[in-house]
Amino acid sequence: MGWNMSAIVLKDLNISYGTTRVVHDVTLDVAEGESFALVGESGSGKSTILKAIAGLAPDWTGEITVLGQPRGHRVDRGFATTCQMVFQDPYGSLHPRRTVDAVLSEPLEVHGLGNRAARVVEMLAAVGLDQRFRFRFPHQLSGGQRQRVAIARALMLEPKVMLLDEPTSALDVSVQAEILNLLKKLRREQGLTYLMVTHNLPVVGFMCDRMALMNKGRVVEIAPATALHDGSFTDPYSRALYAASGGNPAREAQA
Amino acid sequence: MSTTRDWLLDDSPASRLQASLGRSYRMLLALSRNPLAVLGAAILLILLLTAAFAPLIAPHSPFGQNLGARLLAPSAAHWMGTDELGRNIFSRVIYGARITLMIVVLVAVISAPLGLLIGAISGYFGGWIDKILMGLTDVFLSMPKLILALAFVAALGPGIENAVIAIAITSWPAYARIARAETLTFRNSEFIAATQLLGASHLRVITRHILPLCTSSMIVRVTLDMAGIILTAAGLGFLGLGAQPPLPEWGAMISRGRTFILDQWWVATMPGFAIILVSLGFCFLGDGLRDVLDPKQGGKS
Amino acid sequence: MNAPLLEIEDLRVSFPTPKGRVEVVRGLSLRLGRERLGIVGESGSGKSMTGRAILRLIRPPGRQRAARMVFDGIDLDAQSERQMRALRGARISMIMQDPKFSLNPVMTVGDQIAEALITHERLARRDVRARVIEMLHAVRIHEPERVLRLFPHEVSGGMGQRIMIAMMLIPRPDLLIADEPTSALDVSVQAQVLDLIDELVRDHGMGLILISHDLNLVARYCDRIMVMHGGEVVESCKAQDLHHASHPYTRGLLAAVPRMEETRDTLPVLDRSAWGGT
Numbered sequence: 079m080g081w082n083m084s085a086i087v088l089k090d091l092n093i094s095y096g097t098t099r100v101v102h103d104v105t106l107d108v109a110e111g112e113s114f115a116l117v118g119e120s121g122s123g124k125s126t127i128l129k130a131i132a133g134l135a136p137d138w139t140g141e142i143t144v145l146g147q148p149r150g151h152r153v154d155r156g157f158a159t160t161c162q163m164v165f166q167d168p169y170g171s172l173h174p175r176r177t178v179d180a181v182l183s184e185p186l187e188v189h190g191l192g193n194r195a196a197r198v199v200e201m202l203a204a205v206g207l208d209q210r211f212r213f214r215f216p217h218q219l220s221g222g223q224r225q226r227v228a229i230a231r232a233l234m235l236e237p238k239v240m241l242l243d244e245p246t247s248a249l250d251v252s253v254q255a256e257i258l259n260l261l262k263k264l265r266r267e268q269g270l271t272y273l274m275v276t277h278n279l280p281v282v283g284f285m286c287d288r289m290a291l292m293n294k295g296r297v298v299e300i301a302p303a304t305a306l307h308d309g310s311f312t313d314p315y316s317r318a319l320y321a322a323s324g325g326n327p328a329r330e331a332q333a
Numbered sequence: 334m335s336t337t338r339d340w341l342l343d344d345s346p347a348s349r350l351q352a353s354l355g356r357s358y359r360m361l362l363a364l365s366r367n368p369l370a371v372l373g374a375a376i377l378l379i380l381l382l383t384a385a386f387a388p389l390i391a392p393h394s395p396f397g398q399n400l401g402a403r404l405l406a407p408s409a410a411h412w413m414g415t416d417e418l419g420r421n422i423f424s425r426v427i428y429g430a431r432i433t434l435m436i437v438v439l440v441a442v443i444s445a446p447l448g449l450l451i452g453a454i455s456g457y458f459g460g461w462i463d464k465i466l467m468g469l470t471d472v473f474l475s476m477p478k479l480i481l482a483l484a485f486v487a488a489l490g491p492g493i494e495n496a497v498i499a500i501a502i503t504s505w506p507a508y509a510r511i512a513r514a515e516t517l518t519f520r521n522s523e524f525i526a527a528t529q530l531l532g533a534s535h536l537r538v539i540t541r542h543i544l545p546l547c548t549s550s551m552i553v554r555v556t557l558d559m560a561g562i563i564l565t566a567a568g569l570g571f572l573g574l575g576a577q578p579p580l581p582e583w584g585a586m587i588s589r590g591r592t593f594i595l596d597q598w599w600v601a602t603m604p605g606f607a608i609i610l611v612s613l614g615f616c617f618l619g620d621g622l623r624d625v626l627d628p629k630q631g632g633k634s
Numbered sequence: 635m636n637a638p639l640l641e642i643e644d645l646r647v648s649f650p651t652p653k654g655r656v657e658v659v660r661g662l663s664l665r666l667g668r669e670r671l672g673i674v675g676e677s678g679s680g681k682s683m684t685g686r687a688i689l690r691l692i693r694p695p696g697r698q699r700a701a702r703m704v705f706d707g708i709d710l711d712a713q714s715e716r717q718m719r720a721l722r723g724a725r726i727s728m729i730m731q732d733p734k735f736s737l738n739p740v741m742t743v744g745d746q747i748a749e750a751l752i753t754h755e756r757l758a759r760r761d762v763r764a765r766v767i768e769m770l771h772a773v774r775i776h777e778p779e780r781v782l783r784l785f786p787h788e789v790s791g792g793m794g795q796r797i798m799i800a801m802m803l804i805p806r807p808d809l810l811i812a813d814e815p816t817s818a819l820d821v822s823v824q825a826q827v828l829d830l831i832d833e834l835v836r837d838h839g840m841g842l843i844l845i846s847h848d849l850n851l852v853a854r855y856c857d858r859i860m861v862m863h864g865g866e867v868v869e870s871c872k873a874q875d876l877h878h879a880s881h882p883y884t885r886g887l888l889a890a891v892p893r894m895e896e897t898r899d900t901l902p903v904l905d906r907s908a909w910g911g912t
Contacts, residue, residue, distance in 0.1 A: 119820035120791070134526055158532035171523035175545050177352050184541075185531040210345035213352040218344065221677070231527065250676035250847060255890035255901035262900070277821060283896035307895045322822040324850070325894050362652075 083146065085110040085239050085271035086131065091140035093123070093130050100126050101138075102295045110145070110238075113265060113272040115282040115303075118292035119319070124275045125166075128241045131273070132163050144239060159189065162232035166244040168224035172216040178202075178227050179212045185234040197234070205230040206260060222253035226260065233264065240265075242274040246281065258284055279306055279323040291316045363625045370621020376614030384430040391424035395581045404597045414599040416589065422603050425581035429604060432582045433611060436497055436566045437559055443501035445555050448508025453543050455509065456516030457535070467513065473506040479568055486574040493582065496575040500565050504558065511554055512547045519546060549626035556619035560612030567608055583608050639809055639841045640666040640688070643702035647683045647865075650695050658683050659698075660865040666809075670835065670842040672852030672873065675862035676887075681845045684862070685811045688843075689726055690718050706808060724754040727802035729795075729831075731814040736798055737786040744782030747801050754805040769800045773830055792823035796830065803834055809841040817846070828855050849876065849887055861887070 086108040093101035101123040108114040116124040129135035131142055133153035142149040144161055165171040172181060182198045191197075202209060205226045216224055225245060232240060245261065246254040262285060265272060276282060282289050283306040290297045291313065299313040309325050311317050342359070346352040364370050383390060399419035407414045413422035455466040473481070485499035486492075519525060520543070528538055567584025569575035571591075576582030578589075583604040590601030647659040659680040664671070675681040683692065690710060692698045703710040705726065713721065722728075730736045738746055747766045751757065757765070770778035773796040786794060795815065802810065812831060816824040832855055835842045846852050852859055853876045861869040861884045869881040879885055886904040 119822065132526075132530055134529075153529045153532075155532035158530060163527070163530055165523040165527060167523060171527055173524045173528075173542055173546075177349065179349060179352075184528065184533070188531050188533045188537065213346040213349060214344070215352070215356065228527070231531075235531070251849075252676060252887060252890045252904045255892075256903050258892065259900045259903065278892075280892035280894050280896060283894055284892040284898070284901065318822065322825055323894070 083110045084108065084143070085112065085145055086114075086273055087141070087143040088127070088131075089141035089143075091127065091130065091138060091142065093126050093135055093138040095126075095135070095137065100295050101130070104140075104290075104297050106290055106297065106300065108271060108273055110271055111269055112288065113274065113286045115286040115289035116273065116275045116292060117277065117279065117282060117289050117319070119277055121294070122292040123295040124292050125243055128163065128243050128273065128275055131161070132241055133157065155188075158185070158237075159235045160237055161239040161241065162235065162237040163241040163243065164225075164228050164232050164245045167248050168221050168228055169216075169248070171228050172224055174216055177213050177215055178207075178219075181227060181231055182234055185231065189235065201230045201234060204233070204264070206256075220253070221249050222256055225249060225253075225257050229257075229260065229264070233268075236268075238269070239271045239273070242272055244276055245274070247276070247278065254281075261285065279320065279325065282306065291319065360625050364621050367621040367624060369617045370624075373614045373617025373619070373621060376610060377618060380430050380434060380611055380614065383427055384434045387427050387431055391421075391427040393421035393424040395420065395425045395428040396579050397421075404593065404600065406597070407599055413603040414597070416586070416600050417593065422586075422600065425586060426583070426604055426607050429581045429583045429586065429607065430611075432493065432576060432580060433563055433566070433607075436493070436500070437562055439497045440501045440504060440562050441555050441559070443498075444505040445508055445551055447501075448505035448510075449512045449544060449547055449551055451505070452509035452512025452514075453516050453539055453547055456513040457520055457539055457543060459520075463513075466509070470506040470509045473503065474510070476503075478503045479565060482565060482569060483572070483574065486569060491574045491577060493576040493580065496566055496569045499569070500562055503565075504562065507558070508551060508554065511550060515547045515550055516543055519543075553619055553623040553626055556615055556622055559615035559619070563608060563612055563615075637707075638665045638667050639706055640664070641702060641704045642688070642700055645684065645687055645698065645700040645703065647680070647687050647692055647696060647698045649697075655697075658865050659687065662862075662865075662867055664860065664867075666841050666843065668808075668839050668841050669858065670832075670844065670856040672856035672859045673843060673845045673862060674847065674849050674852050674859060674887075676847055678864075679862040680865040681862050682813055685728065685813050685843060685845050688811060689722050689728060691722075720754070723750060723802070723807070724805045725807050726809045726811065727805070727807040729798055729802050729810065729812040729815045732818040734786070734791075734794065734818075737794060739786050741785075742782065743784050743786065743789065743797050747782075747797065747804055750801045751804045765804060766800075769804045770797075772803075772834065773797070773800045774826075775800075791819050792827060795819060795823075795827050799827070799831060799834070803838075806838060807840065809843070810835060811843045811845070813845045814847070815844075816851075817848075824851075831855075849884075850891065 084107050088104050088106050091101060091104040092099060104127060116127060118124045126135055130138045131144065131149065133149070133151065136151040138151070144157070147160070149157070179198055182201060183194045186194045186197060198212065199209065202212060207223060207226050207230070211219065211223060219227065242261070246257050249257060258281065261272070264270060272285070274286060283303055286303050288300065288302050291299045291301065293315045299311060299316045301311060301316070305311055306325065309317070309320055311320055340351065341355045343351065343355065346355055397420060399415070402415050402419040403417055405411050405415040411421050411423065413426060416422055416425070451466055451470070455463045481503045482496070482499040485502060486495050489495040489498065525538060525542060528542055566575055566582070567587065570582045570584025571588040573588065576585050578585065586604040587601045590597070594601050643663045645659055645662040646657055648655045648657045662684055673681045673684060686692055687698045688710070690698070700711060708721070744766060747769065748762050751762055751765055766782065767778045770781060775781050775793065775796060781789070789797065810831070815831065816827050819827060828851070831842070844852055844856055853873045856873050859871055859873050859876055860867050861881065863883050869879055869884045871879060877888065879888065883904070886902065889902040890904065892901060
């Protein structure tokens with residue numbers, strides 16, 4: 079499809095928590111500009127992969143490469159401007175005692191970037207938040223507004239790769255629609271690469287180009303998002319998940 | 334007046350200053366709805382004013398002896414009576430407020446930040462740093478407070494400054510424990526992870542993100558502990574290891590009055606009332622502050 | 635429809651805020667037979683508060699009142715707290731969202747289910763055990779003898795929710811209120827749990843109130859649907875007519891859900907200004 083470089087490459091990735099291995103031999107390749115989904119149920123290890131890429135799950139072996147650069151096992155400062163993460167719970171991902179302004183200024187302060195006030199104002203507009211929210215505390219915002227702030231924070235350093243950990247699963251459907259639209263718009267405008275974790279197949283259909291289906295720490299199948307239209311999955315687990323999510327497994331036969 | 338109020342309660346503040354002032358104002362409003370907290374704050378305000386204006390309030394010098402007027406019962410001339418050297422007890426209690434306030438403030442200033450920092454570092458890093466720091470904390474915690482303070486005073490020599498140091502050294506471990514427990518509850522939370530991912534240093538995460546969250550429970554705890562600190566100071570004074578005569582420290586005053594407790598009850602009782610009143614003030618205010626500041630009790634919204 | 639199981643007229647629930655009392659349920663009325671009613675809404679719509687109000691579980695400073703609230707001939711408003719306690723669990727049961735928070739962590743599963751039964755019925759110990767095992771069979775737990783001895787942290791989310799259901803259904807209530815019973819569960823387990831609730835409700839001829847944010851899920855498992863928004867019922871219809879819903883809010887909600895065969899470039903977004911916004 080004309081992508082020249084891989085944004086994220088995972089090779090034989092094994093991740094452990096203590097003595098238990100939660101991700102087994104994952105190998106996948108996300109192209110630059112692509113939106114890729116990791117799909118699975120709880121305990122499938124999908125979020126753990128995001129954490130390992132971000133440096134929050136340091137106990138892994140194998141290879142992780144982001145935009146051509148091999149990743150270390152820890153959080154590091156230089157990586158922050160390349161890749162950022164949006165978390166699942168908008169109630170847990172914002173510091174309860176800091177205003178929106180403080181949250182958005184922080185990445186600029188950490189990296190010694192100037193012109194902060196103007197950048198904050200600009201970013202609020204980009205994520206569709208009115209300027210009157212700028213000096214509010216998180217408890218004065220709704221779930222959707224908080225998630226917009228979290229997305230804005232991730233974008234402040236102008237990263238090229240975004241890791242999205244179930245960014246809408248804690249939100250109401252109507253708010254989910256707004257956030258999904260926003261993420262789609264931002265990706266188009268800024269040429270971002272998304273690696274998104276979700277358990278919701280229809281969301282994948284709306285947001286992503288390809289997906290890896292995971293079960294018990296292994297990737298069982300990598301499929302294009304169009305497989306959701308006709309149910310053309312090969313692995314039995316993917317088919318079961320597709321059926322349980324309201325997909326019609328008989329559709330392939332009819333087509 | 335109402336415009337200031339509106340400005341403070343504005344849902345969409347226009348600056349950082351307005352946002353933080355608004356938050357403080359809201360807390361103040363919540364606090365003022367609790368009658369006991371208001372009572373506690375009033376008592377402490379009186380303590381503060383008394384300490385500040387002691388020379389204006391006290392009718393006599395706290396040190397002025399008048400052996401002709403020894404052990405007089407409370408009367409119009411001597412509201413709280415006089416002690417065994419004929420000193421006016423009311424004046425001494427008034428001046429004692431200064432000493433009490435100094436002890437309380439010094440202990441809080443030394444032990445709370447120390448405990449906070451040690452606890453936060455311990456909880457944040459975990460691993461062997463945690464083991465060493467908490468081991469140290471446990472050593473201090475395992476010794477009875479007053480005995481430890483006694484040992485310190487015995488080593489450093491009696492005196493009010495040494496009493497303060499002794500109390501501070503014995504009270505930080507409790508704060509370290511609380512700060513560590515508090516830190517553990519959110520060290521793995523997503524907002525800390527998000528800040529780390531932005532490239533923020535450990536120092537920044539601890540000082541800007543973790544400490545501000547620990548401080549509110551710490552303020553509550555310190556306020557509630559103030560009563561205990563006053564009592565420990567009084568205890569040391571009572572044992573003759575705190576403030577030295579003729580300083581009008583309340584505990585030392587009780588100690589002197591002990592000899593006459595059956596016949597001249599007021600000598601020991603008047604400073605005792607002062608201790609009880611101030612301790613209660615701190616407890617009431619601490620309880621009120623907990624309702625306002627402690628997020629665990631306040632719920633999400 | 636014969637005599638209704640539950641009849642509510644003009645139910646109001648309010649909570650105090652610094653700016654005065656705010657009503658979170660504003661004049662809700664419903665009649666429920668031995669059927670399956672779905673209450674759908676987003677967070678803050680008042681759907682959960684409605685469920686709690688039926689059991690009179692609104693805690694002070696919250697306040698509830700209704701012109702009429704009758705369950706099977708019993709005026710719920712006139713019951714004392716003691717009478718309500720006898721009713722809760724025995725005749726009206728409630729399943730909450732997350733089994734992790736609803737089960738007592740230091741009691742075995744068997745003891746908890748048994749307790750639910752003993753509180754409302756006097757039975758010999760052997761009969762209790764038999765009933766508990768029978769109930770666990772009914773919720774498709776295959777080795778009830780083993781599961782009885784487990785503690786809540788030793789069971790999975792799906793199993794935990796099945797145990798909750800067993801606990802709630804063992805006194806054979808007439809009405810079951812299920813508040814987001816599967817939101818904390820994986821999709822593959824969701825269907826199993828809902829099928830189970832559905833089957834048990836039909837077998838026992840119970841009434842069911844299913845409270846959820848998921849329109850399609852409610853449409854699949856209920857006979858009738860009430861859509862709530864801002865404390866009011868904005869639409870009430872038969873489940874099969876949901877896709878012909880008339881209220882713009884309902885239509886907006888339906889459209890906002892991404893579909894499996896998604897081809898839209900943007901999802902339609904509710905015009906919140908039309909209902910006062912959030």
